[in-house]
Amino acid sequence: MKIDLSINPVLVRGLLTRFIRTEITRTGFSRGVLGLSGGIDSALVAYLAAEALGPQNLLCVRMPYKTSSQDSLEHAMLVIQDLGVPYLDIPITEMADGLISRFPEMSNVRKGNIMARCRMIVLYDQSEAFQGLVIGTGNKTEILLGYSTLYGDSAHALNPIGDLYKAQVRQLAREVGVPQPILDKAPSADLWAGQTDEQELGFTYEEADQLLYLLVDQRYTPEECVEAGFRREFVETVVRRMRRNHFKRVMPPVAKITTRTVGYDFLYLRDWGT
Amino acid sequence: MKFSLALAQINTHLGDVDANLEKHLALAREAAQSGAQLVIFPELSLTGYVLQDLAATVAHRPRPDDALFRPLLEASRDLDMVVGFVEEDRRYRYYIAAAYLSAGQVVHVHRKVYLPTYGIFDEKRYFAAGDTFHAFETRFGRAGILICEDFWHVSSPYALWMDGADLFLLTSASPGRGVTDQILGSAQWVQDVNRAYSGLFTSFFVHANRVGFEDGLNFFGGSTVFDPDGRMIARAPFNEEALTVCELDLAQLRRTRIRLPLLRDERPDILLRQLEKI
Numbered sequence: 001m002k003i004d005l006s007i008n009p010v011l012v013r014g015l016l017t018r019f020i021r022t023e024i025t026r027t028g029f030s031r032g033v034l035g036l037s038g039g040i041d042s043a044l045v046a047y048l049a050a051e052a053l054g055p056q057n058l059l060c061v062r063m064p065y066k067t068s069s070q071d072s073l074e075h076a077m078l079v080i081q082d083l084g085v086p087y088l089d090i091p092i093t094e095m096a097d098g099l100i101s102r103f104p105e106m107s108n109v110r111k112g113n114i115m116a117r118c119r120m121i122v123l124y125d126q127s128e129a130f131q132g133l134v135i136g137t138g139n140k141t142e143i144l145l146g147y148s149t150l151y152g153d154s155a156h157a158l159n160p161i162g163d164l165y166k167a168q169v170r171q172l173a174r175e176v177g178v179p180q181p182i183l184d185k186a187p188s189a190d191l192w193a194g195q196t197d198e199q200e201l202g203f204t205y206e207e208a209d210q211l212l213y214l215l216v217d218q219r220y221t222p223e224e225c226v227e228a229g230f231r232r233e234f235v236e237t238v239v240r241r242m243r244r245n246h247f248k249r250v251m252p253p254v255a256k257i258t259t260r261t262v263g264y265d266f267l268y269l270r271d272w273g274t
Numbered sequence: 275m276k277f278s279l280a281l282a283q284i285n286t287h288l289g290d291v292d293a294n295l296e297k298h299l300a301l302a303r304e305a306a307q308s309g310a311q312l313v314i315f316p317e318l319s320l321t322g323y324v325l326q327d328l329a330a331t332v333a334h335r336p337r338p339d340d341a342l343f344r345p346l347l348e349a350s351r352d353l354d355m356v357v358g359f360v361e362e363d364r365r366y367r368y369y370i371a372a373a374y375l376s377a378g379q380v381v382h383v384h385r386k387v388y389l390p391t392y393g394i395f396d397e398k399r400y401f402a403a404g405d406t407f408h409a410f411e412t413r414f415g416r417a418g419i420l421i422c423e424d425f426w427h428v429s430s431p432y433a434l435w436m437d438g439a440d441l442f443l444l445t446s447a448s449p450g451r452g453v454t455d456q457i458l459g460s461a462q463w464v465q466d467v468n469r470a471y472s473g474l475f476t477s478f479f480v481h482a483n484r485v486g487f488e489d490g491l492n493f494f495g496g497s498t499v500f501d502p503d504g505r506m507i508a509r510a511p512f513n514e515e516a517l518t519v520c521e522l523d524l525a526q527l528r529r530t531r532i533r534l535p536l537l538r539d540e541r542p543d544i545l546l547r548q549l550e551k552i
Contacts, residue, residue, distance in 0.1 A: 004454075011456075272289055
C-alpha cells in the first residue's frame with residue numbers, strides 16, 4: 001500500500017511563518033526563544049521563526065549536558081551562523097548533576113527527563129529576560145507517540161510543527177534550507193552517547209509516520225492497518241503508546257464540584273480578546 | 275444593469291466587537307469611496323469565529339436602537355452591507371447570523387441553519403439553529419444569504435433559487451486544512467463548490483471568507499465572485515486582508531439563461547412529490 005505523506009512545502013512554509021508571527025505578536029510580544037539541539041526539528045523551527053520574526057528577534061539557546069555530542073553543538077552553530085540570530089550557550093550539566101548526583105543508580109529515563117526539564121527552566125528564564133515566547137519543536141509523530149518529557153520539551157507557548165509528521169518535517173526542512181549535515185543524520189534526543197530515537201522506540205519514524213497517518217488522519221481501525229500490511233505487534237505497540245501517553249497531550253483534569261469549572265464549561269481560546 | 279460590489283476580506287479580533295465595528299466602518303467608507311454599492315463581510319465578522327463561551331456576551335439585536343447596529347445602519351446609507359454577527363432573540367437564544375443592511379434599514383437577517391458540530395467545529399454547543407432560507411429584494415435584484423456550512427448542503431442554495439434568488443451572498447470563516455496541493459484543500463473545495471453552483475443555478479455567487487488565525491486555526495481568505503456562466507470574475511488574495519472591488523453585470527443573467535434555460539426547465543414539483551412519498 002502506497003502512503004503518500006508529501007506536502008506542498010511552499011504552502012506550509014507560508015502558513016507556519018504567518019502562524020508564528022500572528023500568534024506571537026497578538027499577545028503583545030515580538031520575539032521568540034528557542035532551544036537549538038542540533039537536530040532537524042529545532043533547526044526547522046529556527047528557520048521558520050527567523051523568517052517570521054526577523055533573525056534579530058529570535059534567541060537561540062544551546063544547552064549541552066556533559067554527555068551531549070560535539071556534533072550536536074556544531075550542527076546547532078551551523079544554523080545560528082546561517083541565520084545570523086543572537087544565541088546563548090547555557091550548559092545544563094551543573095544544574096542537572098545537582099539532582100542526578102544524589103541518586104547514583106538513576107536510570108537513563110530519569111536523567112533524560114531531568115535534562116529536558118532543566119532546558120525548559122533555562123528557556124523560560126530566557127523568555128522573561130529576552131521578552132520572547134518559547135517556541136516548541138515537537139512534531140506530530142512525537143506528540144502522538146508521547147515521545148517527549150512532560151513539562152520538559154513539551155512545554156512552550158506555541159508549536160508551529162506539531163501537525164507535521166517526521167517525514168513532512170524533513171520535506172519542509174529541505175525547503176527552508178536547513179544545512180545538509182542536519183538533514184542527513186539519524187534523529188536523536190542526544191540524552192546519552194550514541195542514543196538514537198529509532199533504537200529507543202524500537203521502530204523507524206518512517207514506519208511510525210505511515211501507521212499513524214492511517215490511524216489518526218485516515219481513521220483506520222487497528223485491524224484495518226494490519227490488513228493494509230502493518231505487523232500486528234507493531235500496530236498494537238503504537239496504539240498502546242498513543243493511549244498511554246495521552247496525558248501528555250491534555251491539561252491535567254480539574255475535579256469538578258461547582259457549576260462552572262475551568263476546562264469543562266469555562267471555555268475560551270487562548271486568543272480571547274485579541 | 276451593472277453594479278459594483280466589494281468583498282471585505284478581513285481578520286477579526288476574537289470577542290472584541292468594538293474593534294471589529296471600527297474596522298467595518300472604515301472599510302465601508304473605503305468601499306463606498308471606491309464606488310462600491312454593496313460590501314460583503316465574512317461570517318461572524320463583528321465578533322470572530324471560535325467564540326465558545328463568548329457567544330452570549332458578544333450578541334446583539336439587529337435594531338436601530340442597538341449600540342452596534344446604529345452606526346452600521348448609518349453607514350448603510352452610503353452603500354448596502356452584509357455583516358456577520360451573533361444575534362440574540364427575545365427569548366435569549368443565540369444565532370450565527372448575517373444581516374443585509376441598506377439605506378438605514380435592516381432588510382433581511384439570515385440565521386445559519388446548518389451548524390457544524392464535528393471535527394474542529396462545535397457550533398451546536400453554543401448556538402441555536404435557524405430554520406429558513408428566504409430570498410429578499412435588494413436594489414440589485416433578489417438575493418439570498420448562506421453562511422458557511424449552509425452552502426455545503428446543496429438544498430440550501432436550491433431553496434433560495436426556487437425563492438427567486440439570482441444573487442447568492444455566501445459568507446464564511448473557513449479554517450484551512452489540507453496542504454498537499456497547490457492551494458489549501460479546503461480552499462480548493464470552496465472554490466469548486468462556488469464555481470459549480472454558479473453554473474448549475476446560472477446565478478451570481480459571491481463568497482466572502484475571512485483571514486487570520488484563532489489559536490492554531492488559520493482562515494485562508496481567497497474570497498471569490500462567480501458569474502452565471504461559472505466564470506470567476508474576482509478573487510481576493512489568499513491569507514491577506516483585502517478589499518476587492520468588482521463589477522457585476524446583471525444582464526449576464528439574461529444572456530446565460532437564454533443559452534442555458536436550467537431555471538425555466540427546473541421541476542420543483544417533481545422533487546416535492548418525491549420528497550412527500552419518501
